[in-house]
Amino acid sequence: MSLLPRTAEEFSSAEYWERFFKKRGERAFEWYGDYNKLCGVLHKYIKVQDKVLVVGCGNSELSEQLYDVGYKHLTNIDISETVVTHMNQRNSERRPDLTFHQVDATQTPYEDASFQAALDKGTLDAMASEEEGALARRMITEVSRVLKVGGRYVCVTLAQESVVKLAVEHFVQLGWAVRLHCLQEERGREEEDSFALPVFVLISTKFRQPMPNPILEMCLGDDGVPVRHTRVCDLLSAVREYQAYSVLRKRLRTNTDPPSNLSLTLCDAKTGLPRYTLTVQDCPPGAKVPRPNQFAIFIVPRGSETAWLYSAPEGRRQLAASANFRRLVIASMHRNQDYTDMQAVQSELSPVVMDLAPPGMPTNQQVNFAEIDRVVLKPKQQSKQINICSSAASNHKKKNKKKTKAAAAAAPPSACLSVDSGFLCCAHHEVMVAGLSMLGAATPQNKDGPVSVLLVGLGGGGLPQFLRDFVPNAAVEVVELDPVVLQVAKDWFGFRPDDRLTVTLGDGLERICSLEKEGGHCFDVIMFDVDNKDSSVGMSCPPAAFVETPVLQKVFNMLTSRGLFMLNLVCRDLLLRKNVLERVKSVFPTILSQRIPEEINEVLLCFREAKDADRILPSLSQAAKNFQRTLSCGTADSKRKPHIDIAEILKDLKLE
Numbered sequence: 001m002s003l004l005p006r007t008a009e010e011f012s013s014a015e016y017w018e019r020f021f022k023k024r025g026e027r028a029f030e031w032y033g034d035y036n037k038l039c040g041v042l043h044k045y046i047k048v049q050d051k052v053l054v055v056g057c058g059n060s061e062l063s064e065q066l067y068d069v070g071y072k073h074l075t076n077i078d079i080s081e082t083v084v085t086h087m088n089q090r091n092s093e094r095r096p097d098l099t100f101h102q103v104d105a106t107q108t109p110y111e112d113a114s115f116q117a118a119l120d121k122g123t124l125d126a127m128a129s130e131e132e133g134a135l136a137r138r139m140i141t142e143v144s145r146v147l148k149v150g151g152r153y154v155c156v157t158l159a160q161e162s163v164v165k166l167a168v169e170h171f172v173q174l175g176w177a178v179r180l181h182c183l184q185e186e187r188g189r190e191e192e193d194s195f196a197l198p199v200f201v202l203i204s205t206k207f208r209q210p211m212p213n214p215i216l217e218m219c220l221g222d223d224g225v226p227v228r229h230t231r232v233c234d235l236l237s238a239v240r241e242y243q244a245y246s247v248l249r250k251r252l253r254t255n256t257d258p259p260s261n262l263s264l265t266l267c268d269a270k271t272g273l274p275r276y277t278l279t280v281q282d283c284p285p286g287a288k289v290p291r292p293n294q295f296a297i298f299i300v301p302r303g304s305e306t307a308w309l310y311s312a313p314e315g316r317r318q319l320a321a322s323a324n325f326r327r328l329v330i331a332s333m334h335r336n337q338d339y340t341d342m343q344a345v346q347s348e349l350s351p352v353v354m355d356l357a358p359p360g361m362p363t364n365q366q367v368n369f370a371e372i373d374r375v376v377l378k379p380k381q382q383s384k385q386i387n388i389c390s391s392a393a394s395n396h397k398k399k400n401k402k403k404t405k406a407a408a409a410a411a412p413p414s415a416c417l418s419v420d421s422g423f424l425c426c427a428h429h430e431v432m433v434a435g436l437s438m439l440g441a442a443t444p445q446n447k448d449g450p451v452s453v454l455l456v457g458l459g460g461g462g463l464p465q466f467l468r469d470f471v472p473n474a475a476v477e478v479v480e481l482d483p484v485v486l487q488v489a490k491d492w493f494g495f496r497p498d499d500r501l502t503v504t505l506g507d508g509l510e511r512i513c514s515l516e517k518e519g520g521h522c523f524d525v526i527m528f529d530v531d532n533k534d535s536s537v538g539m540s541c542p543p544a545a546f547v548e549t550p551v552l553q554k555v556f557n558m559l560t561s562r563g564l565f566m567l568n569l570v571c572r573d574l575l576l577r578k579n580v581l582e583r584v585k586s587v588f589p590t591i592l593s594q595r596i597p598e599e600i601n602e603v604l605l606c607f608r609e610a611k612d613a614d615r616i617l618p619s620l621s622q623a624a625k626n627f628q629r630t631l632s633c634g635t636a637d638s639k640r641k642p643h644i645d646i647a648e649i650l651k652d653l654k655l656e
Contacts, residue, residue: 032122032156032199033183035065040222041181041201042066042119045152049073050116053146055105055139056123059083064091067098075115077103106138113148121156128163136163140170149208159200159239167202168216168232175210179203179217179226180235182242184249198246200239218242241267249355252280252327266352268337275337276349277305279330280356281320289326295357296325296368299345305332307535309572315538318572323370327358419494421465422642427596428568429463431603432527434649435566436471437620437627438592438605439524450475454515454523454558456508456546457530458485461495468501470631470642478503479511509545516554526555527566538573539580541601547580552587556608565606572600581656590616591656594649604656617653624650 046052048070054063057076067074078084078100087100103109105123120143127136143153153171157163159180171178181201216235217226220242229235248264263279283289298319300310309315310330320328331349339345346369353367424430439451450473455464458480467474478497480486483505489495497503504511508530515521532543545551547567555565565588571577581604584591588606595602624647631642 032158035062037183037199038062038121038156038201039065041183042154044222045154045203046071046117046119051075051114053077053108053110053115053118053143055118055120055143056126057083057087057100058122059087060121062119062121063098064095067095072097074098075110076100077105077108079104106135106142108142108146110146112145113151114146116148116151118143118147118151118153120154124155124167125157125160125163128160128166133162133166136166137170140167144171144174144206147206149206151206153202153204153206155202155204157200157202158197159202159243161236161240164200164202164239165232165236167204168235171204172214172216172232175207175212177205177207177211177215177217178235179205179215179219180239181219181222181224182239182246184221184242184246197243200242245355252356252358254359273336274334276334277332278353278356279316279332281316281328281330282358283320283324283326287324289324293325293368294361294365295327295329296323296370297329297331297346297349297353298323298370299342299349300330300332302333302339303335304535305335308538309535311536312538312573314574315572325368325370327356328370329353329356420643421462421469421494422644424462424466424644426462427599428529428601428603429466430644430649431594431596432463432529432566432568433466433471433631433644434624434627434646435564435594435603435605436525437623437646437650438564438607438616439562451525452523452560453477453525453527455479455527455529456512457528458489458495458503459529460493461489462493463527463529464501465495466642468498472630472633474500476501479508480505481507509551512551512554512558516558521558522560522563523558524560524562525564525566526559527568529568531570538576539569539571541568541570547583549583549586552584556587559608561609563608565604565608567604567606569602569604570600585656592617592653593656594653605653617655620650620653621647 050071051073052066052071052075054074054076057063057078058080063074063076076087076099078087079102081102084100084102091098091100105127124136124140127139140153147153155167157167164180168178179202181203183199183201214230214232216229216232218229218235218238219226227238229238245264248262252262263277265274266276266278267273268275300307304310307315309319310332316330319330331345333339333345349369350367354361357365357367424433436451451471453464453467453474453476455467455476455478458464458478461478464476464478467476478501480503486495486503486505508528528542528546530543530546531541532539534543537544552565559565567584569577569580571580581591584604584606588608589610590607592605593602594605628646631644631646
C-alpha cells in the first residue's frame, strides 16, 4: 500500500499525516535525508546551547540524534497526535528531557522571541501546496514571531520554485538575510531509487533593523564559498541550475543514453559567468570499446567551439565514434574567459568530471583527457584535405591576409628549396589526377590529344604543377583569390607558372560566371579544390556556394563533350552530403566517386555526357595502364617521375 499522497495538497492535511504515521508504525521516516547528511550545515548555524523549535518533527530520528550530541533544548511540535504520542513513548526513558507536543505550526502558544533557532525538515514543502501557499505563509510568519533577533530559520527543502520563492520573498520583505546550501549526493553513492533532486537548506537570519538591500547567497555543500546575488530571480535561477545539474548527474551515473547529447554549463564561482560547456556523448549499444576506454574528456581547441564537429549533434557523434570511448565528454571553453594553459584547464575540470562518469565506474579511477591527435580523425591527414594555403572561395578569406602576408615575408628564397613535382602529398589530388584516365576510357581516340583544365584553388601549387609537368599537352588555368597565397606557393613550394600553367587572381565563382558568359571557353576538366572557412557548417570543402545548382549548371555548360567535373568533397554532415549529391546528380548524368581511405575526403568524378557504367568501369583497367604510360612519358627529365599508381587508386571507384 502506498504511503505517498495522491495529490500535493494532501501534504498539508492533518488527516493525511494521521493516516501516514498509523500505517508506518514505529519505523522512522527520514524526509529529505538523515542526520549524517545534514549535520554539517546544522552544526554550522545552530549552536548546542540554542533553544530550538523543531517544526513538523514527524517520527524522524533527527531530534533524537541532535539531542544525543548535546542539543538539550529542543521543542518538537507536530500536528499529528499519533506521532507525538509515539515519539514521547519512544524517548521517555532514554531521553526524558526530549519532549514532543501536538501543536499547529501556524498558531503556536509560545511567546515572542522565545527561540534562537527554528528547524524545519520538509514542513514548508508540505504546507506550500495548500491555499496557494497561504498556509505556508502563516507558518513562516509564526516562526518569524517566535525567533529572537539574530535567530535563524533553518529549513530543509527540495526547493521547488513556488516554495522557495514564497519563503525567500517573505524574508526579504522582512529585511532578513537569506542563504541557501545545496547538498549534492556524495559521488559514487547514487542509487537507482534515490532522489534525483538535491536537498537544499534555507537559512534565514533575523536582524534587529531590516536590511536596506537584500542579502541573497548560494553555497554548494556544507562549507562552499557563498555566491552573492542581487535579486530573488537570480537566486532562484541558481537553484534551478543546481537542480538541473543534479538530475543530469544522477541520470548519467545510473544509465547510458547514446542519442541524448546531454549538456551543462559550468560557471565561474566568483563571477557567475559561464566558463565551460560540457556535452556528454555515449557510444551506441553493442559498440566494441576497448576495456580501458571507459571515460574521456575531450577539450575543444579554443576558438573552435562553433565548429560543426563540436557544436552539431551529428558532429559530436562522429567525434565520439572516432575517439571510441564508452563515454566522451566534450568540453568547450568560453570566449570571454581567461585560461592559463591546457594543463590548468585539466586541473580545473578534474574535480567535477567524475560526476559525469558512466555507470559503474569507480570514483577513484583516472580520467583520460583526450588529445586532438587521438580523436579528430587523423588531423595530419586532415591538414592535407584542407590546404593551409588554399584560397579561392570568396572575399571573406581576406581577413586572414595579414597573417598570410607575414608568413610570405618570412619565407626563404625558392632557390633554397628542392621540390619533387612528381610527388602529390594529398591523396585526393592523386584521385583527381587518376581521374584524367576517364577521358581516355570514355573516348580512346582523344586520349593523346590536348587536355584543358580549370582548377579553382591553388593551395601549394602541387596539383597544377604535376598536371603541367606530367600530362602531355595539358593546359592548366588556376583561379586563386589571394595573391599572397600565390607568393607563398612560389617561395615555399617551388611553384612556377608558364605558358601552359597560368594563374588568374580573383574570386573563383566570379571567374566561372565570367567564362560562362563569354562563351567559347571550353574545358575538358574542371576541378574544385577549395576549402570552406565557415567551420560551423558540416562541410569543410568546398564552400556551400560552389555546389549550388546554378553554379553547377555553369560548370556543365563550360565542359567539352567528353568533359569531367571533379569535386573534392569533405562533408561530415550526412544530410548535407545527401543534398549536395542530389544537386550534382540533377546536373550531371553520370557520377563516379572515390573515398579516400582513413580520411574524410571523397572525390566526385562527374561526366558531362551519360555513360554506360557497365562499359566504362570495366574499361578503366586498360585506360589506367595507358594513362600510366602517358604520365611516365610526360617529361624528358629522368630525375622527375610521377609517384602514382593509377590502377591502384581507381580500383575502389563506384557509381553514385
